[in-house]
Amino acid sequence: MDRAKIYKNVKDINEEEFVLPGTPLCAGCGGLLALRLAYKVLGQKVVILNAAGCFTLLSTYPYTPFRSSWLYTAMACGPAGAQGIRDALDILIEKGSIPKEENLKVVVLTGDGSAYDIGLQSTSGAIHRNLDFYYICYDNEAFGNTGFQMASSSPYGSRTGTTQPSDAYPMATEQQKKDLFEIWRAHKPPYMATVSPAHPVDLSAKFKKASEYKGPKLFITLAPCPTGWGYGASRSNRIAKLAVECGIWPLKEAIEGKLKHTYIPKFKPVEEYLSLQGRYDHLFKPVRNDFTIKKIQKGIDRYWAPFLKLTSCKR
Amino acid sequence: MVREMLTGNASAAWGARLADVDYVPSFPITPQTEIIENISSWIRDREMNAKFVTMDSEHSMITAAGTAAATGARVFTATSSQGLLYGMEMLYTISGWRVPLVLVNVARAISSPITLEPDHNDILAARDSGWIQIHVENCQEALDAVLMGYKISEDERVFLPVIVNLDGFYLSFTREPVEIPDQKDVKKFLPPFNRENGYFRASKPVSRGAALLGGTGYSFFKYQMHLSACNAISVYKGVAKEFKAIFGREYDTVERYEMDDAEYVIVMSNSFATKGKAAVHIMREKGHKVGLLKLRLIRPFPADDIINELLNRKGVAIIDQNIAPGSGGILYNEVCGCLYHSKERPNILLSVIGGLGGKDISQAEFEHIIDTIKKYHNKKKVPIKPILLFTEEDMKVTNNIIDIAGI
Ligand code: SF4
Numbered sequence: 024m025d026r027a028k029i030y031k032n033v034k035d036i037n038e039e040e041f042v043l044p045g046t047p048l049c050a051g052c053g054g055l056l057a058l059r060l061a062y063k064v065l066g067q068k069v070v071i072l073n074a075a076g077c078f079t080l081l082s083t084y085p086y087t088p089f090r091s092s093w094l095y096t097a098m099a100c101g102p103a104g105a106q107g108i109r110d111a112l113d114i115l116i117e118k119g120s121i122p123k124e125e126n127l128k129v130v131v132l133t134g135d136g137s138a139y140d141i142g143l144q145s146t147s148g149a150i151h152r153n154l155d156f157y158y159i160c161y162d163n164e165a166f167g168n169t170g171f172q173m174a175s176s177s178p179y180g181s182r183t184g185t186t187q188p189s190d191a192y193p194m195a196t197e198q199q200k201k202d203l204f205e206i207w208r209a210h211k212p213p214y215m216a217t218v219s220p221a222h223p224v225d226l227s228a229k230f231k232k233a234s235e236y237k238g239p240k241l242f243i244t245l246a247p248c249p250t251g252w253g254y255g256a257s258r259s260n261r262i263a264k265l266a267v268e269c270g271i272w273p274l275k276e277a278i279e280g281k282l283k284h285t286y287i288p289k290f291k292p293v294e295e296y297l298s299l300q301g302r303y304d305h306l307f308k309p310v311r312n313d314f315t316i317k318k319i320q321k322g323i324d325r326y327w328a329p330f331l332k333l334t335s336c337k338r
Numbered sequence: 339m340v341r342e343m344l345t346g347n348a349s350a351a352w353g354a355r356l357a358d359v360d361y362v363p364s365f366p367i368t369p370q371t372e373i374i375e376n377i378s379s380w381i382r383d384r385e386m387n388a389k390f391v392t393m394d395s396e397h398s399m400i401t402a403a404g405t406a407a408a409t410g411a412r413v414f415t416a417t418s419s420q421g422l423l424y425g426m427e428m429l430y431t432i433s434g435w436r437v438p439l440v441l442v443n444v445a446r447a448i449s450s451p452i453t454l455e456p457d458h459n460d461i462l463a464a465r466d467s468g469w470i471q472i473h474v475e476n477c478q479e480a481l482d483a484v485l486m487g488y489k490i491s492e493d494e495r496v497f498l499p500v501i502v503n504l505d506g507f508y509l510s511f512t513r514e515p516v517e518i519p520d521q522k523d524v525k526k527f528l529p530p531f532n533r534e535n536g537y538f539r540a541s542k543p544v545s546r547g548a549a550l551l552g553g554t555g556y557s558f559f560k561y562q563m564h565l566s567a568c569n570a571i572s573v574y575k576g577v578a579k580e581f582k583a584i585f586g587r588e589y590d591t592v593e594r595y596e597m598d599d600a601e602y603v604i605v606m607s608n609s610f611a612t613k614g615k616a617a618v619h620i621m622r623e624k625g626h627k628v629g630l631l632k633l634r635l636i637r638p639f640p641a642d643d644i645i646n647e648l649l650n651r652k653g654v655a656i657i658d659q660n661i662a663p664g665s666g667g668i669l670y671n672e673v674c675g676c677l678y679h680s681k682e683r684p685n686i687l688l689s690v691i692g693g694l695g696g697k698d699i700s701q702a703e704f705e706h707i708i709d710t711i712k713k714y715h716n717k718k719k720v721p722i723k724p725i726l727l728f729t730e731e732d733m734k735v736t737n738n739i740i741d742i743a744g745i
Binding site: 067068070072079080082083084085087089090091092093094095096097099100102103104105106107108110111112113114115118120121124125126127144145147148151152 | 398401411428541
């Protein structure tokens with residue numbers, strides 16, 4: 024268990040590892056780094072409920088990289104699975120069938136395909152029932168495990184296996200990314216946050232803060248994905264950093280629905296972020312698609328405008 | 339022990355209550371809902387010490403049931419029809435986790451057309467899911483099968499979940515006198531669930547439901563599941579024996595009615611077997627040597643017991659209250675399959691489809707079925723197609739509906 028009370032810099036982060044090396048995931052997987060960091064706060068008394076996705080392969084028989092428990096369910100029902108385990112532990116402890124030292128934190132681990140779409144009903148149900156659990160969505164912005172097809176988490180302008188750019192669709196993905204954070208926020212859970220593996224202190228502080236609340240504790244982490252996004256595995260951290268600094272991945276939290284940004288970025292032009300990734304190649308080559316690039320930038324500006332006004336007012 | 343007038347649903351709920359279950363995830367669906375209403379009231383009135391939760395779908399409900407069982411809770415849940423199909427993926431998943439629990443399915447025909455009354459296409463759609471299936475005919479059997487279900491499911495030679503099937507409307511809402519056993523007798527029969535190993539505990543981490551790539555390992559675990567399901571036949575028989583010793587009621591894998599000297603036999607299951615028995619009784623009074631074999635344990639399929647009962651009969655009609663369009667009756671194929679290698683198998687095996695969507699099977703129809711097998715037998719001919727029960731009266735009713743609609 025991590026001992027740090029507050030997280031000010033990386034030295035405060037627990038050195039102990041709970042996800043051991045040697046997993047079958049892609050080299051440089053940003054989501055895995057986020058999970059590793061989250062675990063350092065959660066500690067070992069954890070059971071993970073995994074919904075079908077890339078991370079399902081973490082525990083491939085007869086191996087597991089975890090020092091704690093794991094159960095794979097199906098794609099639609101991670102939170103429902105968490106409900107069964109949480110309730111069973113509660114009632115068995117209450118009845119005295121098992122000692123309370125055997126209690127566990129129940130953590131759902133899903134990709135965005137499950138979180139944004141097929142598993143959304145189950146998540147909504149669990150939040151509504153005020154289930155005491157953690158929910159971690161590693162968001163690589165497409166169905167990554169099946170080879171990177173469009174999901175409702177895929178950003179406007181990105182290329183996926185089912186939204187290839189064409190003359191009719193020069194922007195590739197034509198829809199805007201679904202705002203899962205706001206959907207969750209409408210439920211007013213006790214704690215929810217976005218995190219990034221490139222901001223480990225912010226991530227750790229948020230998991231620590233979440234632990235003070237009983238009820239749903241929901242996280243979406245950006246999961247830079249070398250294979251799907253089309254960049255070299257060593258660049259995940261840089262790309263995650265740029266996502267935050269360009270303002271396309273806001274770091275924020277909401278306590279009982281009350282929203283707060285935990286980091287105000289430097290607002291670098293989004294082009295810096297896009298141009299490093301193969302999934303946006305079509306916006307730059309063979310000819311530059313200014314319309315789409317501008318539209319993405321405008322989307323970011325529009326998102327931040329009200330918050331920046333608020334911040335400056337306060338000042 | 340007390341005797342009360344209970345519906346099939348209330349009887350099933352009593353089964354869960356007496357089994358001292360820890361956890362009941364639920365989602366309402368007609369005609370099952372009365373079960374979860376009863377249980378939730380008992381829990382709210384502190385008559386039952388368990389946790390009740392309303393989930394967001396049957397898919398979620400079956401998931402929560404499975405994960406709670408994987409955590410070592412004794413779990414009960416119930417559904418019907420569309421709900422069972424909606425959660426189908428999880429039936430397979432949970433049996434693969436090898437966790438014990440009991441689910442009551444209150445049979446109801448499947449959409450489309452959407453309808454309410456029973457047939458067995460819902461429950462038989464789950465026949466290959468790895469769950470043990472016990473099909474019941476009356477309210478007492480419903481209560482008793484839930485108790486037996488836990489004992490079978492929690493036996494380490496089995497470790498598979500159990501579905502108890504009872505018919506919607508005909509049984510779910512019919513009141514019958516039911517003996518409610520004493521809690522202390524039930525405790526003797528069904529001690530608390532041993533949750534020593536393999537459950538989620540801080541001191542003993544386990545990884546379950548792990549991915550397995552490649553057919554070799556997959557086959558290994560699937561064969562294990564099959565062999566454990568086969569073990570459930572002898573486990574069932576042992577449990578039935580213990581049940582009889584404590585409660586006095588006897589439940590074999592199949593039930594024989596007027597079978598001793600029967601030349602012609604009707605094979606059927608569930609609540610309509612009561613209609614079948616009444617028809618056999620009347621035919622017996624008329625001097626026909628007919629009998630009825632009721633299938634109770636449908637998964638595992640008790641082939642040896644069925645073969646034993648059907649050898650040397652002149653003819654057998656298998657009434658399927660289900661339909662596999664383009665094939666016929668589901669149980670017909672299974673009964674035929676198990677008889678094939680026996681030289682003394684019946685000459686005539688007739689497939690009959692009836693009772694779909696709860697449509698009645700009349701005395702005249704039962705007699706027609708027996709006449710038909712006899713005719714085939716006497717003329718040394720064999721039936722090639724299933725009989726689809728539909729009388730002139732049924733046609734009239736249908737035409738009348740169409741007329742009213744003005745089509
Ligand atoms: S596809 Fe992407 S998200 Fe999935 S394991 Fe590989 S890098 Fe991680």
